[in-house]
Amino acid sequence: MTTDHLPETSAVAAHRGRPRDANRDRALMDATLTELQLHGYSGLTTAAVARRAGVSTATLYRRWRSKEDLVVGAARAWAENLGPDHDNGDLGSDLGALLRDKATALEGPSGRLLRAVLGEAAHNRALADVLFGAFVIPLQERVFALLERAVERGEIPPVADPLVVAEMVIGPMVSHTFLVPPQEGDAGTTPGTDIAERLLPYLLRALGSREL
Amino acid sequence: MTTDHLPETSAVAAHRGRPRDANRDRALMDATLTELQLHGYSGLTTAAVARRAGVSTATLYRRWRSKEDLVVGAARAWAENLGPDHDNGDLGSDLGALLRDKATALEGPSGRLLRAVLGEAAHNRALADVLFGAFVIPLQERVFALLERAVERGEIPPVADPLVVAEMVIGPMVSHTFLVPPQEGDAGTTPGTDIAERLLPYLLRALGSREL
Structure with a gap:
């Protein structure tokens, strides 16, 4: 499940010269998706997400101030990527x-x-x-x-x-x-x-x- | 939320002469729906459902042997009632x-x-x-x-x-x-x-x- 790759956003962030933060963010978003699938919103804890992402809860809370904030962030990060709108001619x-x-x-x-x-x-x-x-x-x-x-x-x-x-x-x-x-x-x-x-x-x- | 009425099944059970069981079943199905809405599947506990329905967990387990069994039963009890299929003429x-x-x-x-x-x-x-x-x-x-x-x-x-x-x-x-x-x-x-x-x-x- 953690083999899924987040598109663009993380790569863009990495180019801005903060690859470590970008990797950490990606790991947190990966972990949030996995925990949501396993336990749903109610069953998700920020501690379990931090553990799965391999960061401390303090690190998680520096970026996301609450569980709701984290899940809303994950929904944004995993927004549907439908690919470009080509004109296929008909x-x-x-x-x-x-x-x-x-x-x-x-x-x-x-x-x-x-x-x-x-x-x-x-x-x-x-x-x-x-x-x-x-x-x-x-x-x-x-x-x-x-x-x-x-x-x-x-x-x-x-x-x-x-x-x-x-x-x-x-x-x-x-x-x-x-x-x-x-x-x-x-x-x-x-x-x-x-x-x-x-x-x-x-x-x-x-x-x-x-x-x- | 507990004012919703379960259709048929409970009434049928009541006619079989076990109104107390039927009422208890209805209360359990009501309580399961409410707990699911509040806490999702992962966050639902049989103890909370029993408490909300006003029965002991032993009573709940006599009828439903597990949380999964209870939720599957609730999904069946709350199956969509689309009403009768009338022929409206066109x-x-x-x-x-x-x-x-x-x-x-x-x-x-x-x-x-x-x-x-x-x-x-x-x-x-x-x-x-x-x-x-x-x-x-x-x-x-x-x-x-x-x-x-x-x-x-x-x-x-x-x-x-x-x-x-x-x-x-x-x-x-x-x-x-x-x-x-x-x-x-x-x-x-x-x-x-x-x-x-x-x-x-x-x-x-x-x-x-x-x-x-």
């Missing part, structure tokens, strides 16, 4: 790429973090707001951009409610990844990438695409 | 009713339970299977039934992948209820019922409905 390719990126993200560390803290976010507004910013907004922005390109290309009529379209992209991917237990013989394609392919024609039709 | 009304039922369920005790244990289900197969049976299967069955009626009425062409349609009903409702923090001025309509209305025309179009 709506089907753009939407297909986004669905596959979303499947990959949900099955990776960011998805595991989201799943581990979703319950806590029900009564923790700071955490709920960070999750919204880290997991919903970036996807909405990619949906809005690809819809705009498709309208410009004349592939679909203007979209009356792009927010709902974003929910139709996020939602089935989340419910499928989080609620459908893996089946025997799922090897090869993951449930997420499988549902991404199957969802695509329905989404294109919902958008009134002329491709179909 | 696809738009059938689908609209289902979306509203789903919104109501997600905002009620069954939705709160689901949210509280989703993280634990990532590494607890018994719980994952119960959630699938209690929250996914009943909705899939209602989707399949309403699609069949719509095809019979000649409203839509045969549906190639009804499972994906079910994900398009569950998914956006789950992601919207669990991931979008409530906004100021949301009074009146809840976020769930709002998204249900907005989703409907896109779903009808995805299904190739002639209504539109």
Whole structure:
């Protein structure tokens, strides 16, 4: 589990000339994710995170003043990285790429973090707001951009409610990844990438695409 | 929170002539939901559940032999009750009713339970299977039934992948209820019922409905 790598942020921090702090931060974020998966928000203790990261609790508290602060920081650090928004030339390719990126993200560390803290976010507004910013907004922005390109290309009529379209992209991917237990013989394609392919024609039709 | 009522099961048990046991069971299921919301799966203890329900831990263990057994039992007891599947005469009304039922369920005790244990289900197969049976299967069955009626009425062409349609009903409702923090001025309509209305025309179009 600790073999997952945090993207960019740590590397950027390292370039600023504080590699030791950056490594320590990365170890703390790694450890926070692992502890959240094992024990949930309620069961997580800053002592266990510090122990797993190989730092003292004093060091942890210099950077994060509370458990909530630490978990909110981890949610920010593990924000979903959906990859760049390429123009693939047509709506089907753009939407297909986004669905596959979303499947990959949900099955990776960011998805595991989201799943581990979703319950806590029900009564923790700071955490709920960070999750919204880290997991919903970036996807909405990619949906809005690809819809705009498709309208410009004349592939679909203007979209009356792009927010709902974003929910139709996020939602089935989340419910499928989080609620459908893996089946025997799922090897090869993951449930997420499988549902991404199957969802695509329905989404294109919902958008009134002329491709179909 | 303890004003929520468990449906059927307890009443049925009461009819079998053991009202005291039924009341105790209901109190235990109520208490389990509350403790799960407050402390998550990891933070829940059978002692705290027994205390909140006003029974001894010995009594709790006579009925549920472990914490896992208790939580799995609660997930079963709080299984989503989507209400009956009426034939409303046309696809738009059938689908609209289902979306509203789903919104109501997600905002009620069954939705709160689901949210509280989703993280634990990532590494607890018994719980994952119960959630699938209690929250996914009943909705899939209602989707399949309403699609069949719509095809019979000649409203839509045969549906190639009804499972994906079910994900398009569950998914956006789950992601919207669990991931979008409530906004100021949301009074009146809840976020769930709002998204249900907005989703409907896109779903009808995805299904190739002639209504539109």
